[in-house]
Amino acid sequence: MAHQHDYPEATPELIEQALSHISPDCGHNERARLAMAIYSELGERGKDIWMDWAGSRSKLDLAEDRSTWRSARAVTRVRIGTLFGVAKDNGFRFPEAGERAAPPDPAKLAADRARKEAERLRAEAEYRERADRAARDARELWSDAQPATLEGAPYLTRKGLAHAHGARMLRDGTLLVPMLSIADGVLLNVQRIGAEKRFLPGGRKSELAYLLGLAGLDQLNHASVVLLAEGFATAASVHEATGLPVLVCFDAGNLVKIAAAVRQRWPALPIVVCADDDRQTAERAGKNPGREGAMAAVRAACTETGLAVMVLPTDLPETGTDFNDLHQAVGLDHVEALIMPVVTDLLDEAAEIAAPSLPAPAIEGGEMPPAAPAEPESPPSSASGEDAKKPSPKKRKAASKPARREGEEWEDQLITRKGELVDCRENIFLILSHHPDFCGRIAFDEFAYRLTKLEPMPWGPDLGEWTQNDDFSLGLWLAKNFGLIIKGEGTLAAGVAMVGMANKRHPVRDWLQSLQWDGTERLGHWLHECLSTRDDTYHTMVGTWFLMGMVQRVLVPGCQMDHMIILEGKQGRRKSSALRVLAGESFADTPLKIGDKDAVLNLAGVWLYEVAELDSFNKAEVTAVKQYVTSRVDRVREPYARRAVDRPRSCVLAGTTNQDEYFKDPTGARRFWPIRIRRDLDLDKLAEWRPQLFAEAMHRLAAGERYYPTREEAEQYIEPEQRAREIEDPWMTRVHVWLDDESETGGYYHANTRQVQHAYTSLELLTRALNVQIDKIDSGRQMASRIGVIMHRLGWAKKRDAAGDRGYRYIRPGYTPSGTPIAPRPRESVQASNPGGLGVGRV
Numbered sequence: 049m050a051h052q053h054d055y056p057e058a059t060p061e062l063i064e065q066a067l068s069h070i071s072p073d074c075g076h077n078e079r080a081r082l083a084m085a086i087y088s089e090l091g092e093r094g095k096d097i098w099m100d101w102a103g104s105r106s107k108l109d110l111a112e113d114r115s116t117w118r119s120a121r122a123v124t125r126v127r128i129g130t131l132f133g134v135a136k137d138n139g140f141r142f143p144e145a146g147e148r149a150a151p152p153d154p155a156k157l158a159a160d161r162a163r164k165e166a167e168r169l170r171a172e173a174e175y176r177e178r179a180d181r182a183a184r185d186a187r188e189l190w191s192d193a194q195p196a197t198l199e200g201a202p203y204l205t206r207k208g209l210a211h212a213h214g215a216r217m218l219r220d221g222t223l224l225v226p227m228l229s230i231a232d233g234v235l236l237n238v239q240r241i242g243a244e245k246r247f248l249p250g251g252r253k254s255e256l257a258y259l260l261g262l263a264g265l266d267q268l269n270h271a272s273v274v275l276l277a278e279g280f281a282t283a284a285s286v287h288e289a290t291g292l293p294v295l296v297c298f299d300a301g302n303l304v305k306i307a308a309a310v311r312q313r314w315p316a317l318p319i320v321v322c323a324d325d326d327r328q329t330a331e332r333a334g335k336n337p338g339r340e341g342a343m344a345a346v347r348a349a350c351t352e353t354g355l356a357v358m359v360l361p362t363d364l365p366e367t368g369t370d371f372n373d374l375h376q377a378v379g380l381d382h383v384e385a386l387i388m389p390v391v392t393d394l395l396d397e398a399a400e401i402a403a404p405s406l407p408a409p410a411i412e413g414g415e416m417p418p419a420a421p422a423e424p425e426s427p428p429s430s431a432s433g434e435d436a437k438k439p440s441p442k443k444r445k446a447a448s449k450p451a452r453r454e455g456e457e458w459e460d461q462l463i464t465r466k467g468e469l470v471d472c473r474e475n476i477f478l479i480l481s482h483h484p485d486f487c488g489r490i491a492f493d494e495f496a497y498r499l500t501k502l503e504p505m506p507w508g509p510d511l512g513e514w515t516q517n518d519d520f521s522l523g524l525w526l527a528k529n530f531g532l533i534i535k536g537e538g539t540l541a542a543g544v545a546m547v548g549m550a551n552k553r554h555p556v557r558d559w560l561q562s563l564q565w566d567g568t569e570r571l572g573h574w575l576h577e578c579l580s581t582r583d584d585t586y587h588t589m590v591g592t593w594f595l596m597g598m599v600q601r602v603l604v605p606g607c608q609m610d611h612m613i614i615l616e617g618k619q620g621r622r623k624s625s626a627l628r629v630l631a632g633e634s635f636a637d638t639p640l641k642i643g644d645k646d647a648v649l650n651l652a653g654v655w656l657y658e659v660a661e662l663d664s665f666n667k668a669e670v671t672a673v674k675q676y677v678t679s680r681v682d683r684v685r686e687p688y689a690r691r692a693v694d695r696p697r698s699c700v701l702a703g704t705t706n707q708d709e710y711f712k713d714p715t716g717a718r719r720f721w722p723i724r725i726r727r728d729l730d731l732d733k734l735a736e737w738r739p740q741l742f743a744e745a746m747h748r749l750a751a752g753e754r755y756y757p758t759r760e761e762a763e764q765y766i767e768p769e770q771r772a773r774e775i776e777d778p779w780m781t782r783v784h785v786w787l788d789d790e791s792e793t794g795g796y797y798h799a800n801t802r803q804v805q806h807a808y809t810s811l812e813l814l815t816r817a818l819n820v821q822i823d824k825i826d827s828g829r830q831m832a833s834r835i836g837v838i839m840h841r842l843g844w845a846k847k848r849d850a851a852g853d854r855g856y857r858y859i860r861p862g863y864t865p866s867g868t869p870i871a872p873r874p875r876e877s878v879q880a881s882n883p884g885g886l887g888v889g890r891v
Contacts, residue, residue: 058089058128062142064097066135072105076116082131083120089128100164108167111175182251183236186227189248190238193217193224203241207281208376210288213260215280225280225296227256230309233265239298241280253302255309260284261293268293268314270510272517273391276303276310276345277322278338278370285375286322289383292391300324300341307345311354318398319349319356320391324370338369355398359390392537399520458482469532476522476543479530481550490514492548495556495602495634495698496653499548514544556602556634556655556698563743570737571595571744578734579615579626580727586765589757590721592748596755598630598656598700599745606680606696610719610756612659614703616773617725623704624658629734631656651699659703677701677719709775717770718762771841779818780838786817787842787860807857810835 063086072079079102086094095117102113132140193216198204201217216224220242227237227247237251247253259265260283268274275294277283283294297306307319324338342358349356361374361383368377375383461478463470480486489503499514507521519540526532534540575591576583590613597609615623628635634655651657659673682695703720711717749755757766787808790796795817798805810832814820825831836846844858 066132066140067101069135069138069140072102080116081126083117084126085128085131087120103164108171110171178250179252182248185248186238187235196223207372209284213284226258230255230257255305257306258296260287270517272520273318275320275322278324281372282370285372289380290387300337303341303345304348307349311349315353318394321345321358322371323358323360325360326369357390357394359387471534473539473543477546480547490547491551491553494552494554560742560746563739565743565747570741574741578730579725581723586769593755595741596745596749599742600755601698601700605698609700610678611721612677612701613721613723615723616705616708619706621725622729625731626729627656627658627702629731654699657699657701659701709773711774722769722773783817783838806860806863809857
């Protein structure tokens with residue numbers, strides 16, 4: 049890298065001597081210029097020389113120095129002569145011919161090294177302290193934030209996203225994206241996205257990312273591929289288009305670090321880098337950070353064990369740079385069409401690399417039994433010598449086919465063409481249904497609507513949901529053991545689905561049907577014994593009916609279940625824990641947008657879903673919950689499915705709240721059964737009783753008992769509890785007091801006749817009882833609706849006049865149809881019913 053010059057050879061020693069004449073406190077720009085000069089002569093060999101010199105300044109900043117050196121490598125127009133010129137201005141001179149520079153003082157060198165090391169350690173300690181403080185702030189900020197919604201976080205709507213993807217938001221709508229360490233998944237920083245994107249001051253960004261599409265970084269252990277993108281919106285668009293896991297890397301510079309960290313933790317995981325195309329920056333500055341960062345990431349992730357590729361957005365709008373811009377311009381289908389072929393090709397290449405040569409199968413006893421008769425051979429050719437000794441392709445394939453073992457007559461049913469197994473779902477079905485490595489081990493979970501592994505597969509011991517990675521492993525197994533190459537993922541998936549549908553399971557129903565009731569009644573008092581509620585008829589009824597409804601929903605999916613319990617109690621009373629104990633592994637409390645398509649998909653496999661903090665819901669959200677409770681069937685189309693299907697509802701809902709007044713809408717509360725928790729719960733007893741509670745519920749349902757209230761039971765026991773939770777309309781007190789006021793301005797007597805006034809219109813109540821001016825009455829009739837609810841609560845019936853204007857009036861309780869007036873009541877009775885003339889209690 050050395051250049052021609054008219055001064056002595058620029059050795060590292062000479063450069064170091066020249067630097068010693070220049071003060072490192074010369075300013076950032078001058079230090080950067082000298083770094084460029086040294087790099088032009090020595091390359092990376094000069095890094096330590098420059099870093100030692102720059103680090104001796106009065107205020108050390110290692111992060112700045114490292115960044116300055118990286119920048120210096122990109123500039124080649126500054127030569128070493130620049131450094132010598134600056135040094136000569138500060139007293140440096142070149143040694144004469146034959147002159148040797150005076151040897152440095154060892155003591156001084158040791159002292160300099162000790163000082164620099166101490167400064168380095170101090171700087172690193174300060175950096176760690178700032179990073180630790182930022183990490184603590186990040187965890188506190190994340191804990192206090194609430195799940196982000198499309199309505200609450202404008203950034204999500206602005207970017208055209210369908211979901212928040214686990215992000216949270218502050219009260220002012222600022223979106224929070226967590227930044228987790230790739231190494232251990234610990235939260236160390238957050239990105240705040242509002243008017244601008246900001247990280248916490250002093251916090252780390254290097255090797256921090258956020259994973260979309262999977263529950264945590266550990267889930268990448270089972271992933272077949274992972275995608276990388278710069279920003280949150282870009283990653284979200286890519287995930288919504290492909291359904292694949294995507295890592296948010298936060299900027300182009302961090303792409304290469306995330307790629308390297310992923311490759312270190314998952315050596316064989318294929319990586320697709322979804323690059324930004326910063327065309328405008330390239331035209332302006334000659335550099336394209338998005339492309340360059342993505343290419344550097346691919347280079348870092350391509351190793352002997354793992355592959356990586358880059359995909360760029362095309363057909364971008366004029367000012368667009370990334371896949372989110374493409375999503376908003378032409379839709380998710382175009383994003384999917386760009387990325388998925390790249391993913392498919394990468395996975396095919398990865399499978400070829402991972403697949404070893406296919407050895408002949410091992411046979412017990414060490415000898416190969418005679419192969420099944422092959423098709424007649426072709427007539428011998430005229431080939432001679434070595435060519436004549438080579439078996440024909442058909443012979444090679446027949447020789448590699450596993451010999452049939454005893455009891456494997458099912459192989460005769462396999463579909464062949466010209467002696468080869470056909471690449472079709474029927475062959476996959478036959479193999480998986482009969483081969484001892486698979487027979488009875490794959491099932492369809494009717495409750496969770498997914499394929500599951502009941503026993504370990506030949507390629508791994510993991511049980512549970514059948515994943516795309518299992519598809520790939522099955523394809524490799526079929527190739528190695530049957531010589532069957534499946535070209536399309538759809539064929540594999542269809543064959544496995546056929547096996548699962550022939551072997552259906554319902555884990556919750558199977559568990560319920562296995563229970564035996566011991567004859568001891570517990571349903572009537574489990575709320576009192578385990579949840580510390582009152583021991584009365586109301587709690588006996590709703591506790592019994594709710595558990596019976598849970599069982600009925602499993603036994604008869606889609607049955608009517610119009611009610612949900614609401615557990616009330618102070619924070620920390622473990623209300624959610626009680627619900628989790630009831631439903632076991634089939635409990636969920638992840639925030640969902642009720643009524644959304646994804647909410648239906650995510651509730652598959654959920655028996656009891658908690659609607660948390662019901663008191664914080666607005667009227668529209670409560671209405672959505674009420675509608676959802678009464679729905680019996682969900683209409684849904686799964687991603688990439690060809691048609692929508694009906695899913696009978698198997699789950700029930702339960703709410704939790706810390707408040708004791710939370711019904712904002714006086715209508716529709718009949719669907720909610722409030723349950724007040726007075727003391728700490730006995731969850732150990734609840735867990736102990738759980739099997740027998742559901743066994744008793746099964747017994748009662750089998751005996752024909754109902755799991756819902758009659759109209760009379762609801763009016764006598766349930767409605768009083770529901771009314772006690774209503775947030776009272778402040779108009780009610782005013783109207784109630786006015787209707788009972790016997791003064792001349794009150795509404796008890798008619799203003800002229802002084803007879804009891806037995807009927808009022810809505811207009812009279814608004815203008816006289818509430819003093820609302822006529823021109824202030826709303827045209828949307830919301831005021832009239834409030835009056836109607838209040839009068840209904842007070843027991844005044846609404847009837848139409850038989851004569852006159854035939855308008856509607858509210859009739860005083862006790863008034864007879866014959867028109868007999870109500871006798872005036874003694875004044876003391878009025879005062880007794882309304883002491884002090886103040887507001888009344890709940891009606």
